[in-house]
Amino acid sequence: MKLSSVLTSVNQIEKSKFVNFLDRVCTEASTRDKELAKRISAMDGEIKNASSGEVTQLFRLSQPLLKREVKRQLALSGAQASLLVNILSRDGNCVARISWIEQLYAQEWSAIDEHAKALLERLKLGSEPDRFDETKRLSIYFSCLKEAHHNDERINREAKITDEERGILNVLAHQLDVTAEDRVAVEHLVNPIEKTGVQNCLNQLREIGLLFVSKKLQTVYVPDEIVSMLHQIQGKQVADKHLLRILRTFSDAELSNILKYHDKRIRGVERNDKIETVFKMGLSVSDILTKDLHNEKSNVNEKKERLKQLIDDLQLNLDKLGTTLEERCELIINSLNTSTEREFNILSAAGYKSLYEALEQHVSGLTKKLREEFELEENLEVDVERLRALSITPYDILYMLTNDEVKSLKTSMAITRRGDARQLIIESFANATDKLIENYDALAKRDLATLKKHNIDIAEAEIGVKFEEVTKAIFEELGLDVDEDLRRSINTAKDQADILISLSEDDVIIGEAKTCKSGDFAKYSTTSRQVKAYANRCESFGKRVAQVLIIAPTFSTDFVESAQMDTEVNISLLEAAGLKKILEAFKSRRNPNFSAKLLTKGGLLKADLIAKTI
Structure with missing residues (x-):
């Protein structure tokens, strides 16, 4: 969920901690940053009085400051906080109940503890004196980490690893080729992670x-923007789902190259x-793409050509390919990091829902696979709205599946049709939405005969929901921000707005x-x-x-007059045929000039006039 949606979802008391932290960091920095001081001044000098929109804008402006402060605070918070941050920043955990977070933490702690015990046995056995094998490298890292943690005790200070020492240890681990999993286990041996106290x-x-x-829902929210910031602090170049997406496009031989490069077993x-x-x-994505992936004898041009093929395999639409190997690698990483919104926009909300329903029919155990892949709670229903809230796109689901x-x-x-299977599947549902838009009038009038004539198989009971979904798709094509996260937050069992x-x-x-x-x-x-x-809820x-915009096939004269005379809320009316006409005009223009303000004039909107204005 975006920060703006989270701020909308929680009450003033629940978001006060975030606002207070933002206030403290920004107030301290405003003495040195004129732009920041100007923005705070526009809020009457009080960040705590700012609206959710202003808080979001201020967060974006002050993100470098926040990142630096968060990094400093996390360094002081200990191993338990680091483990919890690692869990919360993983795909699928940005919105989760506290009980589920505790369960994930217990599982993670047990796995780390078990791995640490196994490592300790290896370290005790040691390695042959003349061999610089994995055990020897782990022993060196263990000794250095132990020294970094306990050296403060010699000057009568609390044992801890400072941020500077952490930086040196990270470089050491990289040079010794100590994996992320082993680093955590080694640190657990030196400074055991607390087993309880998650809350x-x-x-x-x-x-x-x-x-x-x-507190009311016993739910934890970590906004997408903060997840991204945590990834930067952790040194993650891409989200876990994108790393897996990359790895799943590799051949078996290429995966073996990576393992062989790091002295891991590949036979069998x-x-x-x-x-x-x-x-x-926990390898660097840059290292994987520029070194580990390739054969030892591959030259630079061959490596660049392989990355070009990877761009096609990942269906990344890049404006340029990059002239150097490093530049091409960086373009891939940046494209993946900014792909979520683009991938959501490829399919309308209706298209995504239809795709998910089809996948449930054709893929055995889809829900179970999603729960395992994204650590989704067993007791909660998995649906498209929840997946969107967790930033899980249609492509994420398809790349979760193997190529076969x-x-x-x-x-x-x-x-x-021939071509990339994932792309063709996505396109088929984009085309299905287009067909419904073409028959939007018939859908609005519940004209089953016309719909069947155009090979649209739909039950009459589903027409209302489908009309709502297609209307959203039209608004999205017009470039409007159909906010499903906000709608999900605002809707209740009794009051459920169709579109926001x-x-x-x-x-x-x-x-x-x-x-x-x-x-x-x-x-x-x-x-x-x-x-x-709905207006009161908003x-x-x-x-x-x-x-308020109401879309229907046509409106009675009394309905139009009542809407015009209503003093409690501003209401615009738009006929379904008119909305379709506006969309057609929008698509026909090379540089359409459409604004949501055209829908806010009130009364029965003149679609012909709006279409000419675009």
Whole structure:
């Protein structure tokens, strides 16, 4: 979830820790940073009085300062905080119940403890004097880490590893080729990680602005922006899901090259085990792409050509390929780090939902695989809304599957075109949404006969939901920000808005999509009660409702007049055919000039005039 959505989801008390931390860091820095001081001054000099939108903007502006302060605080917080940060920053854990975090922590602690005991036995046995093998390297790292931790005791200080010492140890581990898994285990031997006290540690992390805790829901929220910052602090070049995506495109021989480069066993090791081993080693992605992946005899041009092929395999749309090996590697990393929003935009919300439903039918045990891949809680339902909240894109799901599984999926879905299987599957659902948009009028009028005539198989009971989804898809194609995270936060069991369009950090349009089988849509009293309830919900979350937009096939005269005379909320009406006409005009222009303000004029909107204005 984005920071703006998290701030909307939690109440003022729950977000106060974050705001207080931001206030302290920014106030201290504002004496040196004129731009920051100017921004704070615009908020009456009090960050705690800022709106959610202003807090989000201030976070972006002050991110380098926050990163430096968070890094310093984490260095002082101990091994338990580091382990918890590692768990919370992993894919799928940015929104999780406290009980689930505790369970993941217990599992992780047990795995580390078991691995540490095994390492200790190896260190006790030692290695042959003349051999510089893995055990010897681990022994050197263990001795250095132990010295770094305990040297403070000689001057009567608390034993700890300073940030400077940590930097030296990281370089040492890299040079000695000590894997991330072994580093954690060695440190556990020197400075054992606490087995309990997760809630206290969560509160400690909350104090330094890393997470939000909803007491009511017993849920922890770590915004996407903070996850990204934590990855930078941890030295992660890409998210775990993207590293796995890269590894799963490699051939068996290339995976063996990586393992062989780091003196790991390759004979008799299955492909999935190779991927898991490389993943757990915590290697630098740059090193994997520029060195480890390739044969020893590969020259620079061959390596560059291999990365060019990788760009195609990962379906990255790059403006340039880069002239050097390092530049090409950096372009791949940057593209993956900015891919989430782009991948969500490839499919509309309706398209993503349809894809997920199809995958559930064709992929055996899909939900179980998702739970294992992204550490999703067993008791919570896995659906598209939850996946979106966790920033899990359609591509993330397809790359979770093996190449053979994706090929089988393509065949079972009767996709006969040649090309990359994952891309073809995605495109097939983008095309399905396009077909529904083409028949948007019939969908609005619940005209099953026309829909079936155009090979759209849909149950009558599903038409309302499908109309809502296609309406969202149209708004997305018009370049509007259909905010599913915000809608999920605001909706209750009783009040469920169809569409929320974010105009800014604080302003929204509430959209309501209504189908009508015969005649004009005329249920004004019912509809007005609904949208007013949604408006109240939005306002209680600190959002200003700029407009309510109701879409229906046609409206009765009484409905139009009642909407125009309503003094409690600003209502615009738009006929379904008109919305489709606006979209067609938008697509036909080379440089369309469409603004959400065109939908906020009030009353029955003139689609023909809007279409000409675009």
